[in-house]
Amino acid sequence: MIEIQNVSKNFGKLEVLKHIDLTCEAGQCIALIGPNGCGKTTLIKCILGMVIPTEGNIRFKGKDISNDYAYRHDIGYMPQVGRYPDNMTIGQVFDMIRDIRSVKETLDEELVEKFALRDMREKKMRTLSGGTVQKVSASLSFLFTPEVLILDEPTAGLDPLASEILKEKIIREKGKGKLVLITSHLLSELDDLVTHIIMMQEGEIRFFMPVTELKNATHTDSLAKAITHILKRDDV
């Protein structure tokens, strides 16, 4: 569904992405992990067309995404830090994005309902807590039933109850054959969610493999243990 071919990105002299090759298919739920500054967010932004690669190309459903924007109809994106115009109300933010997308099909308002955002429609964005803003971002990314979900640190800042709701939602969407791409530092959170793991380091992909394979190879039963196992092996 998403093909990344030989993508590199330099910011000045800094090489953030080095010749990335990657193919993601529908039905996969992929965790993108790696230390801070390894290029995870840049890779995501390349897919979203916010960062333009220095080299290489990205295809979405077989079509090159450079100079195209219509492909983003099929993507729901939840940013790491959401900030919205101060004086807009929650309702206005939803209306605006719906207006911009000019969608007519039915909306998936499950998260809006479960996060009880409907009762807060009139509240202004600047009065909301960080967690509530994250709830708005999450609801927005699922609202338009996109085929691809890109979630940047989705559970950061959410309370346990809300992050559980979000995780269940992700699992359900994965079951519908959608492609989900998650970055996170909380390995334990990802355990029952993801089917594949991408490990990035210094702008390169260390490995990309199914979780089951990873667990077998390292003889461990949890994701966290498997990753620490690999990192330790490196040190030796």
Added chain:
Amino acid sequence: MFNKIQKFIFSDILNNRIILAYTLLLAVLSWSVFNIEDDGNKGVLTLLNIILLTTPLVSIIFTAIYLYNSAEFIELLLSQPVNRGKIWTGLFLGLLSSLVFAFLLGAGIPIIIYVRGSIGLILLGTGLMITAIFVSLGFLCTILTRDKARGIGISILLWLFFSLLFDGLVLFLLFQFAEYPIEHAMVGVTALNPIDLARIFIILQLDVSAMLGYTGAIFKDFFGTGLGAAIGFLLLCLWVMIPFLISRRMFIRKDL
């Protein structure tokens, strides 16, 4: 499609306290100017100077601050299926329409009530053009640097340059070349500063333009005619278009 973004930005900014304060300030100043001055012309001149000082400052700084504060929101818009040019244009029209609205509400009403004839409309028009020019320059400042403090610094410098430094430079040139016939060149130099351009535009409509001396006569010769006025207006339009189009071009290629 950009009208949608504009619409929401507009309603967001109308609730902004800075804009409310700006509207109030303009209103208080213009009402008091017209109530204190009996002479209509003097009132127009006083108000002109107030407008030419405050409007550019508020327009450029507010634009820069608003855009920097909207960085994450612009990212969210970019993740939607909208083309980049439209987002930037929508932001521009949203900011512009709200500042124009504030200007019309604050200064526009007293001008229409107190100033008779075409001069009122011209004063109103130049105020609006100056607003548009400095919103446009604010967009350019914001796109030049990612750093908020630096971007706002650049916008303050630009305002300072056009409001004060430019005139100083012109005076310096005038004294240096006092021996030469530079009156015609001065007309060209004015085109480089939108604030001066607007000021001359208004002054030429008033009787006081006689006080400008020989250069004033040349100005009158040029800007006083229909063609000159049209060229002056065109120059102001260019001052709106060019900075914005440059910033738009840069925005389309920018990594966010």
